[in-house]
Amino acid sequence: MKAGKGRVKAFKGPAGGWGSLRSVAEIVARERLGPAALAQLPRQNKAEGFACVSCAWPKPAHPHPAEFCEEGAKATAWELTSLRTTPAFFQKHTLSELRGWRDYDLEQHGRLTHPLRYNADSDKYEAVSWEDAFRDIGAVLRAMDAKSVVFYSSGRTSLEASYMYGLMARMYGNQNLPDSSNMCHESTSVGLKAAIGVPVGTTRLDDFEHCDALFFFGQNTGSNSPRMLHDLRTCRKRGVEVVTFNPLRERGLERFTDPQNPLEMSTLGETDISTQYHQLKAGGDIAAMTGIAKFLLQWDDDAALKCEPEVLDHAFLKQHTVGFADFAAMVRATSWEVVEQESGLPRHAIEQAAGVYARAKAVMGIYGMGLTQHVKGVDNVRMLVNLLLLRGNIGRPGAGPMPVRGHSNVQGQRTVGITEKTELVPIDRLERQYGFTAPREKGLDTVESCRGVIDGSVKAFVALGGNFLRAVPETAAMEAAWPGLDLSVQIATKLNRNHLFSGKTTYLLPCLGRIERDVQASGPQAVSVEDSTSCIHGSRGKVAPASEHLLSEPAIVAGIATQVVPPNPRIDWDAWVSDYSLIRDAIEETYPDVFKDYNARLFTPGGFWKGNKASERIWQTSTGKAEFLTPTSQNATGFADAAHRYRLMTLRSNDQFNTTIYGYHDRFRGVKGTRDVLFMNSQDIAAAGLRAGQTVALESDADDGVKRRRTDLIVTPYAIPRGCLGAYYPEANVLIPVEHHAEESHVPAAKSVPVRIVA
Template identity: 80%
Template sequence: MAKQHSDKPEITPFEGPAGGWGSVRSLAEIFPRERVPPETLRELVRQNKPDGFQCVSCAWPKPANHHPVEFCEEGAKATAWELTTYRTTPEFFAKHTLAELRGWKDYDLEQHGRLTHPLRYDAATDKYVACAWDEAFAEIGAVLRPLDPKSVVFYSSGRTSLEASYMYGLMARMYGNQNLPDSSNMCHESTSVGLKAAIGVPVGTTRLEDFEQCDAILFFGQNVGSNAPRMLHDLRSARKRGVEIITFNPLRERGLERFTDPQNPIEMATRAETNISTQYHQVKAGGDIAAMMGIAKFLVEWHDAAILAGQPAVLDTAFIEAHTHGFEDFVAAVRAADWGAIVHEAGLAKTALEEAARVYAKSKAVMAIYGMGLTQHVKGVENVRMVVNLLLMRGNIGKPGAGPTPVRGHSNVQGQRTVGITEKTELVPVEKLEAQYGFTAPREKGLDTVESCRGVIDGSVKAFVALGGNFLRAVPETGPMEAAWTNLDLSVQIATKLNRNHLFPGKVTYLLPCLGRIETDVQASGPQVVTVEDSTSCIHASRGKATPASKHLLSEPAIVGALAKQILPANPKVDWDAWVADYATIRDAIEQTYPLVFRDFNARLFQPGGFWKGNKASERIWQTESGKAEFLTPTGLSATGFADADGRFRLMTLRSNDQFNTTIYGYHDRFRGVKGTRDVLFMHAADIAAAGLKENQIVALESDAGDGITRRREGLIVTPYSIPRGCLGAYYPECNVLMPVEHFAEESHVPAAKSVPVKIVA
């Protein structure tokens, strides 16, 4: 097992582009390190193809007209990570206690390889021991059946298929709760809440073809080079035809600056690059509302002047009058906004905002792409609504090449919500489920991620079942959460690899290994297919063909079906065994529950580019209370939710180029020039000097939330970086220890990880 972290880390500026030979070298390094089998090459060729499998990392769409190679550097790492030949067997656990393993780094835990057997925690030895599947299911059922259903949480990771997700959500509701937190609660729930209120749908309105029809793109808070690299092909094509891309992002990220297409032989041979952003504005963390308000203010001023001079309008007044509500209140707030406050909160010069506004004002079709740099703030929902406000001002929703484009993370995190993984009753057709399956569904709202954390800490949550993920590592309040986890009556972790959550047992704990999406899944009716939904609301089939890591693995649907039979009374309307035997029957059930979305589900599985589930806002049909798209006025110019103070910094938690969510592939954040460590604190050089610090000095961060609770992250290396003054950057999930559980986005409860109040302790 190759060691990646180093006692002598290297931090040097990276001068190359995104993509290019750097990506090739990165892949040449990870494949031998993972000792992948020969069939990996075959699987990479199938990745993101119509008859292949959907990448297990990000949710960027797979196109109908695909490239010969449809995987990016990050996607290839995810495939190698899943197809590794390393194994974590019962013999491994016989040698290591959980107390010992808690001293291992995240990378070392997962790098040890695929789990091979179902495991039960033995408190007497503090070790996992192998057990039979039937034994595991029987004891899990024995613990869950007498518990109050409201005290049990059913968490799911965003890579779980539509089939398993539908079964899981139904099982939870038939058990008696809607405690169904998932990855959305941690990232794009602000999108779901913000867009639903503003335009009547909880998802973006654009598709891949809109990249071919837009003439400008506004880009907010998303690091495409590390988090969705396949999008770089679409951005590159847009730039080649003259589309202007205006980026607002606190850090200068290489993928938003320059890109060399690894699939273009000429570019690779000549080292040619495409400049991605035509404007790059380093907005302060939490300053996006102010920046967008500044653009809106220029538009209103220019519009007023144009009308007075008898010139063409700048705002799309016909669209605003016919399709929107609330414009008068919003435009009054825009006019009243003070330029000094806008400039201060955005951290940008007025001339920079004017430059962005001029491009927007002349463009006829504009997409607004954004990520968690907008959603993970206390005012994250207002960030999303401000994006909509800006688009509505010039009619940029519901026409080709225009609309909001949230970039989802996990490969099926959006699809899970489509088939019922949600704590909110209004998002699920409960009456239809009741009629379909003959039970009474719960109506009260279930627990989301933040509420689940509260429940674990205060003891009201008694059991936690996790369908994938690394919940303890992903959530805030790391210390209290880990301490409280051992008080659970039951912890069930369904996973492919060992992670830190597995090292904190409840009173009864099972670690259940499952098949990965790339592996062959053979059930009673033969090899199976699963489905996922991408960021653009297109549904894709995914067919695994790789050899399973162990003959002892079960599929996620098989595990869910077995659990359901243990915790639910027999129901003649639900044949869990038949569903597991043939996943097509699950899809038939999904179609029956959601006939408009999943019409002819099984017949359309392998449609190139996926089949689109539809989007009323893209047709300018607004499913809002007013029947129109809503201008929603922000309550202020800052999204942080806290005031600036002497010594207080805004911490942004970041992912590296060698990482997907909590999975650490290695210790080389190539684009930021970091190798051999994740203990880095990115700071503006002037802030380093003002704080009396020096480059490479080791410091700690402490929470500055003002709640009297000590939260501390030690051993960070001070590193000068291109970042706004007053802002800091450090890696997720290691810095989650600094984030209070109560520091979350209003309305959506998304942990506000992109602006955490902290102070530096030298």
């Protein structure tokens, strides 16, 4: 089917395989990588190499010869591109003109080379010295109410820079420290913390060697964390069952050809990944898990009557949990009619999944934003914990929750203090360590920062990486309000859409990438990141920087800090920049239990683990036990179904990472040359009187009276449940109200947005 300028044609191949190799070859050519850049790929995710700048999947102690995936190779090529965006480029283009460019074209133009200041008279960026930039930024910030300033950070930022950034914000006078986790896994942090006492997953990479069943919820492995496919392939080869719950059929959870296996590549061999694949409705996960629990309780009751082995782990429940009786009462009281209606799955399908769970000795619950980005996202996470607790599947080898993080250090940032929540930071220790009085009130998270930008209470926004305006909901209102800021500072490697919206004073500051050589006064430096499984890895870049005018992230943070933070004899920002090991010493002093012997363990193969009390069955909850927390609804969307109302899921393509668009080829979904696609169930297309290839618009169907619209979408038949739609992120963010977010965690509810179709 032809679709406008693009093409949509069903893809029949596996994940990985020759398609993956062709995709990598295409981006290498497009970014015009030279031999020095290509030589970095073998160093990717190796103990003495660099940590991938893409996802946070663990780096194994015994890596493959090529320990990178298609998406990781794209991220490396994107950073090491030979293309450049110099001051001369900005002399040719106004920001007003550039706002008409596509996201892809902005970033594809190449690496930023000079610090830039916006000139409102010419509507252009102009080169400026680092000294003048820091001095001016400092002068504006010193004159402002500290509570009106937001310090945002991207999940790619290193532990060292993140620690400095959080410390600077608190010494300046606020905890307005939103980051990428506010938009994705904050529901995990809130949900797991309440249920099992830790805000992160309990499993590690070697748990794949001990599990006998994997339950997936809302996680697209093939596009978002492809290196996991090696672990899934190994599990399947030894008979591990993989049960998947996901609204769309994603190729990475169906079939995989290992590009590093010569036999599979030469024979076009494949490994089937999921043994069961259940396409539930968007927002139907709680109901599906309630159905599994209903079967487990029924079978346990039957076993007791027949004096057969129990199905539930009653010894574990008695010793380690509270709240089971209330949870079980809810499960028994929920009718099968409700379970089937809200999940979109028939009873027999849920019974098949429950049978696998009941037979398995060790189950891992693996999930992504398909659980977290709903109004009831926190309940989704807690419900998965409930399911795991029923059979003691937390705190033993091969079992436990495994949230799969996106950005390569988004979890680590929280570990070293990037958070708006006082209770997550050792404030007393920081005050003793640095001799200052830290703020104690809660700071602004992402949703609250958006509210503040829109209503004018946020006066300045400093961004350590990221593409905030493109990533957040309420796109139109946010872009309209951004020029009202007194100060906008963006630290970045490439031009993105956020940079095209200026405040009254605006700076664009280019930084070194992680793969580039970082030489300071004491010599070459290394940084560190934390992966999804709480393991910490060193990372050392070796490629020549894109420009001699770039500064490292720690150097830029220090340059701002020296201008806005009063002199303090207990902290020497310049010394920290000269030698990053001093930053790690400071981190170890603040977090001695996590970072003991930090510098000595920096390049431990496989990383060093920061520990996890719940994995030891030590529950740091208010009751001292793991807690069953009963969900408040079987529908996670937060809104009721209505005539002509659909549940929109925002999706990433195979050719992007978060807001970074590498190209216009979503290979696994058969889309090429366009991102203006609306995935629909064929029966919904017919019922709505539409036809494949027709162009339509989506409008927000939220009950707030605000008109939000995404136009020129191509109706595309796809294997998706009835009543559900799919469209690409971030372009579809324009349809998400800022107040449509997860309860408690404030994560934008981007996986179930109420919309209607306008033909």
